[in-house]
Amino acid sequence: MSPVSLTLVADAVLTLDGAGTVHAPGAVQIDGTTIRAVGPSPERPPGEVVDLAGCVLLPGLVNTHTHSPMWLYRGLTEDVPRGEWLAGRMSPLEGRVGPADFRAGALAGCLELLLNGVTTIADRYAHMDAVAPVVEASGLRAVVAHSSYDRTAADDITVAERLIERFGTDPGRSRVWAGLGPHATDTCGPSLLREVRRLADQSGARVFIHLAQSAEEVAAVRARGAPGSAAYLDDLGLLAPDVIAAHATYLTDHEADLVGARGTAIAHCPSSNAKLEGRVAPIGRLRDAGAVVGLGTDAAVCNNGMDLFEELKMAGLLNKVAASDPSRFTTDELLRMATSDAARALGVDHLVGSIEPGKRADLVALRRTVPHLLPWHDPVANLVYAARGSDVVAVWVDGEQLVADGRPIRLDPEKILADGVTAASRLTYVAI
Numbered sequence: 001m002s003p004v005s006l007t008l009v010a011d012a013v014l015t016l017d018g019a020g021t022v023h024a025p026g027a028v029q030i031d032g033t034t035i036r037a038v039g040p041s042p043e044r045p046p047g048e049v050v051d052l053a054g055c056v057l058l059p060g061l062v063n064t065h066t067h068s069p070m071w072l073y074r075g076l077t078e079d080v081p082r083g084e085w086l087a088g089r090m091s092p093l094e095g096r097v098g099p100a101d102f103r104a105g106a107l108a109g110c111l112e113l114l115l116n117g118v119t120t121i122a123d124r125y126a127h128m129d130a131v132a133p134v135v136e137a138s139g140l141r142a143v144v145a146h147s148s149y150d151r152t153a154a155d156d157i158t159v160a161e162r163l164i165e166r167f168g169t170d171p172g173r174s175r176v177w178a179g180l181g182p183h184a185t186d187t188c189g190p191s192l193l194r195e196v197r198r199l200a201d202q203s204g205a206r207v208f209i210h211l212a213q214s215a216e217e218v219a220a221v222r223a224r225g226a227p228g229s230a231a232y233l234d235d236l237g238l239l240a241p242d243v244i245a246a247h248a249t250y251l252t253d254h255e256a257d258l259v260g261a262r263g264t265a266i267a268h269c270p271s272s273n274a275k276l277e278g279r280v281a282p283i284g285r286l287r288d289a290g291a292v293v294g295l296g297t298d299a300a301v302c303n304n305g306m307d308l309f310e311e312l313k314m315a316g317l318l319n320k321v322a323a324s325d326p327s328r329f330t331t332d333e334l335l336r337m338a339t340s341d342a343a344r345a346l347g348v349d350h351l352v353g354s355i356e357p358g359k360r361a362d363l364v365a366l367r368r369t370v371p372h373l374l375p376w377h378d379p380v381a382n383l384v385y386a387a388r389g390s391d392v393v394a395v396w397v398d399g400e401q402l403v404a405d406g407r408p409i410r411l412d413p414e415k416i417l418a419d420g421v422t423a424a425s426r427l428t429y430v431a432i
């Protein structure tokens with residue numbers, strides 16, 4: 001057996017294993033990229049020791065839906081009437097920037113995610129062949145998908161195939177791997193979606209799609225003769241356990257039951273849904289029907305940030321309101337939606353989402369000795385309702401420390417932010 005290379009010792013370790021084990025104080029032993037052991041803090045920890053006194057250790061957070069390049073547009077689409085956001089506001093903005101700008105935005109977005117304690121992302125956007133290497137360079141674990149539309153289907157499928165060739169589709173073999181990203185049920189007709197299904201079966205890639213994210217999308221699908229967005233996907237074999245559907249905001253109860261029964265995973269983005277649609281997705285119904293639900297920040301432009309701790313609180317509050325029941329969506333359930341359940345949704349729960357021996361060493365340390373996290377009666381409640389991304393002081397992915405003392409190690413934040421702001425300045429008439 002190879003020697004233990006690193007032991008992290010903290011005030012508490014929340015493992016998020018099946019039993020929700022907490023060790024306080026606790027230690028995590030890392031051997032290379034892998035967690036070798038987790039338990040109470042040993043008197044003489046083996047190997048190099050990192051003392052995280054005053055901190056709590058968690059599994060790295062898993063963000064099931066984001067568009068890292070859209071960091072560029074933060075603050076440019078406020079208070080937009082329902083139905084106008086995508087075509088009326090985003091499309092004109094997207095026409096003003098290109099692949100080099102997307103790369104700059106993506107790196108700034110990845111930096112933001114990393115500093116907020118996110119270690120795994122499902123990322124998708126245009127020009128993903130140009131963007132994916134930047135995501136890879138950030139050190140994040142990521143599944144990358146190129147958004148595909150009817151109007152550019154042939155080119156989009158070519159890019160998707162190139163991503164699969166370059167990164168593969170197996171998260172066990174590569175820290176960055178490829179998925180397939182048909183845009184949505186209104187912008188992707190049957191022939192494109194049949195091709196996506198065929199490619200997914202052939203390559204093993206998971207499929208990421210927006211589902212019922214707006215009333216206009218559902219109306220367009222109905223105009224094609226389908227009873228709704230969910231039934232449309234089901235007919236094409238795309239309500240399945242290898243599909244992750246984002247938003248699901250406008251699903252009917254019957255559709256939510258169908259999605260759950262098919263084992264389709266849901267990327268739930270409560271802030272984005274509230275901001276862009278003024279709605280809460282039927283997450284309680286979906287979970288009751290058997291759907292695995294993971295949280296997503298969506299993009300910086302529709303949130304207006306990528307902080308999963310904020311999203312945890314938002315998910316709890318909005319879903320309690322939607323259910324008209326304050327006892328639903330418990331703190332344990334919510335924290336799992338950003339860790340173990342999110343990992344299940346992406347099909348990576350054998351690798352990440354909890355701190356258990358044999359899993360990858362993706363870990364986050366938060367400073368807990370701050371006014372808004374004390375007293376420490378209930379660590380899970382504090383993390384769900386009181387913690388902030390800015391409490392993150394250290395991050396490891398695959399055993400590599402990427403953040404120390406709240407600062408990135410691998411990335412140069414001053415340069416990344418300057419480049420990001422320069423790219424974003426193309427979007428405004430007055431330079432920022």
Ligand SMILES: [Zn+2]
Binds near residue numbers: 065298299
């Ligand atoms: Zn999206």
